[in-house]
Amino acid sequence: MASHLGGLSGAPVVRVESLIRSFGLRTILDGLSLDIDKGEFVALLGRSGSGKSTLLRALADLDDKVSGSGRLETPDKKSVVFQDARLLPWKRVLENVMLGLNLPDAAKRGRAALEEVGLGGRENAWPVELSGGEQQRVALARSLVRDPELLLADEPFGALDALTRLRMHDLLRQLCARHQPAVLLVTHDVDEAVTLADRVLVLDKGGIVADIAIDIPTPRDHGDRRFGEVRSELLRHLGVETKPVLPV
Numbered sequence: 001m002a003s004h005l006g007g008l009s010g011a012p013v014v015r016v017e018s019l020i021r022s023f024g025l026r027t028i029l030d031g032l033s034l035d036i037d038k039g040e041f042v043a044l045l046g047r048s049g050s051g052k053s054t055l056l057r058a059l060a061d062l063d064d065k066v067s068g069s070g071r072l073e074t075p076d077k078k079s080v081v082f083q084d085a086r087l088l089p090w091k092r093v094l095e096n097v098m099l100g101l102n103l104p105d106a107a108k109r110g111r112a113a114l115e116e117v118g119l120g121g122r123e124n125a126w127p128v129e130l131s132g133g134e135q136q137r138v139a140l141a142r143s144l145v146r147d148p149e150l151l152l153a154d155e156p157f158g159a160l161d162a163l164t165r166l167r168m169h170d171l172l173r174q175l176c177a178r179h180q181p182a183v184l185l186v187t188h189d190v191d192e193a194v195t196l197a198d199r200v201l202v203l204d205k206g207g208i209v210a211d212i213a214i215d216i217p218t219p220r221d222h223g224d225r226r227f228g229e230v231r232s233e234l235l236r237h238l239g240v241e242t243k244p245v246l247p248v
């Protein structure tokens with residue numbers, strides 16, 4: 001069994017070695033290893049069904065059936081954001097953000113977090129009164145109010161329209177610069193990965209088959225030549241052939 005040691009003292013916030021997860025006879029994660037450093041933003045790409053969500057669930061302690069000869073170490077202070085905001089419809093926005101936060105200044109923190117995600121003044125709204133993008137902002141506020149060392153995000157912008165998604169990229173970048181959590185962002189969107197991450201991983205056949213540091217200054221321009229080269233390299237690892245990048 002993997003050991004959930006917690007309480008890391010060294011540099012990596014996440015340390016995974018030889019992780020195995022099978023469903024029946026199908027082995028999805030097959031001896032996978034991975035480190036994430038303090039404050040590092042890592043994006044995870046992979047074909048549909050490659051096991052991205054399975055890995056994220058293991059890191060979120062939502063799966064007690066992972067195994068392996070190695071280890072699975074994550075910090076205690078971690079938050080998860082999913083594709084749907086998963087707000088409780090019978091609680092107001094501020095109550096959703098404060099949920100389970102047993103601190104004397106919970107309301108103050110919750111208001112500050114809502115302010116940070118651009119929802120100051122909407123504390124008393126019901127979730128149903130918010131747009132999809134606003135609901136995801138509440139989910140981000142709910143995560144960050146806990147001051148996590150690790151933020152796990154499973155396609156958090158996958159259900160949003162393209163313009164809202166771009167706005168959410170800006171917001172997430174600002175929030176991460178301010179709070180400095182380590183991040184693992186699962187996404188299908190290669191451009192999203194290259195725009196946001198310090199490092200992009202590709203998951204295939206049960207393990208990490210590409211680990212690419214993104215050496216492009218931020219904010220990143222999709223039309224930039226280096227952006228195009230990294231995009232093509234990632235698409236190759238994902239089994240998608242692209243035309244060579246032409247000189248401008």
Ligand SMILES: Nc1ncnc2c1ncn2[C@@H]1O[C@H](COP(=O)(O)OP(=O)(O)OP(=O)(O)O)[C@@H](O)[C@H]1O
Nearest residue numbers: 023024028046047048049050051052053054055188
């Ligand atoms: N509870 C489960 N029982 C059986 N099989 C499962 C279960 N959860 C996941 N799987 C299988 O494990 C494989 C990986 O699933 P996972 O959701 O991790 O993939 P993914 O890379 O996140 O895919 P997608 O990009 O389509 O969301 C899939 O083939 C899926 O059918």
